[in-house]
Amino acid sequence: MTKTLPTDPRLEALLDAALDHVPFDGWSPATFRAATSEAGMTEAEAKALAPRGAIDLAVALHRRGDRAMVEKMASVGSVDMRYRDRVSAALHYRVEALPDREVARKSSALFSLPTHAAEGAKLIWETSDAIWTALGDTSRDGNWYSKRATLSAVWGSVVLYWLGDDSIGHERTKEFIDRRIDNVMSVEEIKGRLRKNPLTKPLMEIQAAIMGRVKAPSRADRSNLPGRWSPDT
Template sequence: MTTTAYPDPTREKLLDAALVHVVFDGWGPETFKAAIADSGVSEGLARVAAPRGSVDLASAYHKRGDREMVKALAETDLSTLRFTDRVTHAVWLRLQTVDRELVRRGMSLFSLPLHAPEGTKLVWETADAIWTALGDTSRDVNWYTKRVTLSGVFASTVLFWLGDDSEGFTDTRAFLDRRIEDVMKIEKTKATVRDNKALSALFAVPNALFGMIKAPAGAGRTDVPGTQQSTQGATE
């Protein structure tokens, strides 16, 4: 589940002060020191709010992008769009919430072996934020497969976007459209298997095992910290 709804105010203050330095110094120790100096936050309090220094600030920047995307989705009328287009629009909005150079610096940080698990977790949270905002109600194995698949789409789209020099990032949009369409083909294939009696019988045992897999406790709730408010119509 995502944990973006309740940002730490001190960490956010440090983040605001750090952004101007990231382009030059990356998400490293020098940026964190500059953020402390520029924000007026005491070093002791800064270490409590961001014990890993700039790594925590880079993570906070990613989570901020998720929050802004969710807010933008809530303010957008998606009722006339196919669900495929809603997902595409959500990913596209997510790219627009961030600065490309700051993301590039973040990719350098989270590609390091030490921080790679954190980067993977953040991408998963973005996928979860999108599905939740679009009203996903799945509570079985589909809860996981949807997020795994969208995580791959999002990560590959970000990598393409970082190297895209086309005007208005039109090449990135085309790339995203193709990836989403590929995902939807997989979903259609799964639906065909479910609707075919012979194939359903063939996969009866694995389907029964998958049926035992449930979403984490609290998934889909909006009344506890760490959960997101659903803003659009539900989908299975």
């Protein structure tokens, strides 16, 4: 299991103070000012923790959810589970870590803006990467990307479904997750059959060779996500 990074308790306190205001004022300067005051900080202290103001708090909230998911994965364990069930369970845990629905709506609205859409996509990618890393994924080539791209698409659709799910205990969202994972696994099964078929095996080998030239980013430095293309491999 992957280890979670330590958090700054002052940033966590500032984020906690902001959450009561987000449903009304969104991730706005007004929310940031109110959080700063309620956390007992000066503007300079708050800006040192979140230089971009509320947008940095929104990012911190997303990463808090990722940490909670990884910690739940580590505490529950999944050695005896099928691989598809382990992925599904991780997504269930991430749903459990979602904030108040109105806060989640405000966050979704923020990261759908053109100025923040790229960062929103990066955060979704981080969630996917956290899941695969926690599950022990060792791929370092194009498979690293395909796994995370696929799961990122699944997670993005799960959040949208959850926002409109009024079922008790979000049971419909849980069922939606299971259906989406089944769809993903069926694609992997098809790829496996293509690799074994004498007629399609050469094409799959070419695809594998191309994917092998793609390199995953350094495990030590996650700031260069999603990675790079290497023509030298």
